[in-house]
Amino acid sequence: MSIEDQQIREIRVHPIENGTVIxxxxxxxxxxxLKILNIPTSSSRVVSVLINAPSIHGRKDVVKIEGRExxxxxxxxxxxxxxxxxxxxxxNFEVSEKDIVxxxxxxxxxxxxxxxxxxxxxxxxxxxxxxxxxxxxxxxxRCSYCERIISDDIGEHLL
Amino acid sequence: xxxxxxxIISMKSFSRDMIDHVLNTAEMLEPIARDKTKSDILKxxxxxxxxxxxxxxxxxSFETAMMRLGGDVLxxxxxxxxxxxxxxxxADTIRVVDGYANAIVLxxxxxxxxxxxxxxxxxxxxxxxxxxxxxxxxxFLDLYTIRRESHLDGLKIAxxxxxxxxxxxxxxxxxxxxxxxxxxxxxxxxxxLPAEIIEDLKSRNIKVTETESIEDAIEDIDVLYATRVQKxxxxxxxxxxxxxxxxxxxxxxxxxxxxxxKVMHPLPRTNEIDPRVDNTKHACYFKxxxxxxxxxxxxLALVMGALE
Numbered sequence: 001m002s003i004e005d006q007q008i009r010e011i012r013v014h015p016i017e018n019g020t021v022i023x024x025x026x027x028x029x030x031x032x033x034l035k036i037l038n039i040p041t042s043s044s045r046v047v048s049v050l051i052n053a054p055s056i057h058g059r060k061d062v063v064k065i066e067g068r069e070x071x072x073x074x075x076x077x078x079x080x081x082x083x084x085x086x087x088x089x090x091x092n093f094e095v096s097e098k099d100i101v102x103x104x105x106x107x108x109x110x111x112x113x114x115x116x117x118x119x120x121x122x123x124x125x126x127x128x129x130x131x132x133x134x135x136x137x138x139x140x141x142r143c144s145y146c147e148r149i150i151s152d153d154i155g156e157h158l159l
Numbered sequence: 160x161x162x163x164x165x166x167i168i169s170m171k172s173f174s175r176d177m178i179d180h181v182l183n184t185a186e187m188l189e190p191i192a193r194d195k196t197k198s199d200i201l202k203x204x205x206x207x208x209x210x211x212x213x214x215x216x217x218x219x220s221f222e223t224a225m226m227r228l229g230g231d232v233l234x235x236x237x238x239x240x241x242x243x244x245x246x247x248x249x250a251d252t253i254r255v256v257d258g259y260a261n262a263i264v265l266x267x268x269x270x271x272x273x274x275x276x277x278x279x280x281x282x283x284x285x286x287x288x289x290x291x292x293x294x295x296x297x298x299f300l301d302l303y304t305i306r307r308e309s310h311l312d313g314l315k316i317a318x319x320x321x322x323x324x325x326x327x328x329x330x331x332x333x334x335x336x337x338x339x340x341x342x343x344x345x346x347x348x349x350x351x352l353p354a355e356i357i358e359d360l361k362s363r364n365i366k367v368t369e370t371e372s373i374e375d376a377i378e379d380i381d382v383l384y385a386t387r388v389q390k391x392x393x394x395x396x397x398x399x400x401x402x403x404x405x406x407x408x409x410x411x412x413x414x415x416x417x418x419x420x421k422v423m424h425p426l427p428r429t430n431e432i433d434p435r436v437d438n439t440k441h442a443c444y445f446k447x448x449x450x451x452x453x454x455x456x457x458x459l460a461l462v463m464g465a466l467e
Contacts, residue, residue, distance in 0.1 A: 117290050119271040124248050126275060145271025146292055147169075 010066045011091035014048070019066040021088040022078065026137065027052050027079045032155030036077045043068055057084075077110055079103050080132070081155045103134055111141060111150065112157050118146040128159070162461035166277040167285045169293040170330045175337040181301050184457035184466060185450075191227050192452040199229030200465040207260030209235040210287070211243070211254070211267045216426060217287045217296070220451035221264050221459075228465070229454055233260055242346040250279045257282045261463050265289075283462040291326055297425060298330040300454040301384070308421050309381045311338045317376045319345040319406055320386035320431060324353040327425045327439065328386055329356055336363045343368045348401045368387040372405060377416050383441075384407065384423045385431045409433040413441050423447050 025033055030049050034040075039047055043065065050062040061082075069089050070078075078085055079101035089097040109127035113120050120128045120143065129144035141150045150157060160177060173181075174365055191198045207227040210218050222232045235241055235256070243252060249272060254264055257280045265276050266287040274285035288294040305311055308465070316335065322328050322344055332352070335342060342365060344352050352371065360367050370376060373383070393399035408422060408431060421443040424432060428444070436442050460466040 081252060115270060117269055119249070119267075119269040119275045119289075122249075123246075124250050124275055126250070126278070143271065145274050146269075146290075148270075 015093055016046075016048075016064055016090050017068045017093055019045070019064065019068055019090050021090060022063045022065075022070075022082075023060070023086045023088060024057075024084050025061035025063065025078075025082040027059035027061055029155060030063050032081050032158070033061070033078055034153065035062050036081075036158060037065070037070070037074060039065070053072070062098070075099075075101055076104060076107070077158065080107070080110065080141070083134050083139050084137070103132055103139060103159050105132055106130070106144075107132055107141070110159060111154060112159050113143045113146060113148060114150050114157055115143065115146050115148040116147065118143060120145045161467070162458075163464035163467075164283055165462050166280075166283050167271075167295050167458055167462065168273045168277060169286070169354070170295045170298050170334050173334075176335060178299070178302060178334065178337065181299055181454070181457050181461065182306055184461060185299075185303050186307075188228075188456045188460070189453040191217075192449075192456055194227070194393075198227065200381070200460055201225060201228035201463060203214075204230040204261040204424055204463055204465070205259065206230055206232050206459065207235070207256045207263040208232055209256065209263060209265045210266075211265075212288070214266055215447050217266065217294075217452060218264075220224045220448070221285075221287065221296075221455050224452050224455035224459055227452070228460060230261075233401075235288075249275060253279045253284075257417040264434070285458060285462070288326070291324065293330055294326050295330060296451070296455055296458060297327050298334050299458065300447065300451040301327070301331050301423065301425070302334055302445060303454045304423060304450045305382055305421075307450065308443050308446065309419070311340075314338065314340040314382065315343075315380045316340055316382040316384060317343040317345055317373070317380045318384045318386070319373055319408075321350045321388050321392065322346045322386070323350045323390070324389075328352065331384070332356060332360060336360050336365045339365070341366045343370065343380065345370055345373050345376060345406070347371055347405070350388070350402075363467055373408065373412060374415070377412060377420075379417075380409030380420060381417070382421050382423060383416075385428070386425060387427065387429055388430060390429075403430050406431060407433060408436055410435050413439060417443065 030051050045067040048064040052059045085101045087099050088095050108129050113128050130141040133140045190196045225232050245338050253276045260284045264285045264287050270290040270292040272289040277284045391397050420441050422441045424444040
């Protein structure tokens with residue numbers, strides 16, 4: 001372990017007793033993860049955020065939430081902006097469950113289409129729908145109505 | 160392969176075999192489109208015609224296609240005089256009209272409108288243009304024109320004009336890639352075909368060449384497909400005139416072309432084609448707009464199950 005990694009472990013990443021650690025978030029996406037989880041509005045417990053932490057694959061973000069275990073819906077949303085994230089459920093200071101996020105081939109009602117002239121952005125009784133693919137580091141969403149692609153800034157268009 | 164009850168939304172849902180089947184059916188129906196023989200295979204069927212945007216060719220050719228096959232046409236008429244003016248959603252309008260019609264032709268100003276309509280309709284939706292999105296029946300008639308007047312196999316085609324915003328060009332490029340066409344793209348740099356479409360064509364092993372001048376390509380091509388260059392795309396009128404001149408098709412330019420070269424245009428044209436070209440053997444654009452009739456007859460008969 002490098003000295004830098006050791007410092008992160010010792011100083012920046014204080015172990016939590018119960019909660020969730022979201023690791024390997026794409027660098028720069030941590031604040032969008034908080035937006036998905038509606039933090040701080042939804043929680044008064046301590047939330048730690050690490051941005052641009054060094055890792056073996058370059059830079060990454062890490063989010064630790066005390067006293068809260070994420071549900072499937074929340075994890076699915078995180079997968080869109082951080083397709084390589086891992087979700088660690090912590091119980092009594094131990095990693096109780098560890099899972100990678102899963103990217104669904106289709107999502108509904110999660111992201112708003114960026115095309116202002118798309119029929120899904122009008123007053124029609126439909127929810128937005130996207131076909132999801134990935135190029136490894138990033139998710140690529142294609143609107144099922146107008147076919148416009150969102151990739152770089154998915155976090156900006158979350159519903 | 161069955162077309163009955165199929166929605167016609169985008170060319171991307173059609174394989175080459177399916178396209179060939181539509182073109183073969185259109186060829187069989189062409190004598191009826193020309194009023195050489197009669198047919199009533201769609202007798203008793205009603206086509207709902209819903210145009211939220213202006214149209215001449217698409218609307219009238221759909222209507223005549225339906226009538227030539229013995230069917231009836233029911234039109235939404237003016238949007239201002241319908242319940243849409245009271246704020247009715249497209250989804251509700253479709254669920255009402257599908258009770259009156261056996262198929263619905265829809266043109267709408269928003270992208271994705273036809274896809275949405277297909278999710279609410281119990282009868283086939285035929286997309287007649289959704290904003291800057293798709294216009295598949297135009298592509299079918301373009302392919303039919305190329306097949307009838309030139310050849311689809313081993314085709315060398317140049318697409319000229321506004322390749323950036325032109326929805327007909329994007330769908331046509333995709334369809335031509337299924338036939339292995341060699342494509343030359345002619346446009347000013349501001350109106351080039353989007354890079355992702357060029358990449359998509361190259362990934363299908365299609366030979367794509369880009370240039371800014373028709374002269375560079377004219378000697379070697381079988382079809383020259385011109386599209387409208389809209390003045391409003393250019394903030395500077397002088398720049399527009401320069402571009403329009405560089406893309407102008409004249410009889411003098413066509414002297415350098417193969418004798419069998421065909422000039423196509425989806426119409427309406429503005430200044431892209433010199434009217435003197437109309438009298439040359441190269442002019443194909445009025446035939447092209449007629450071919451919309453047999454092609455739309457074929458699609459209507461197939462999706463309503465009158466033909467297989």
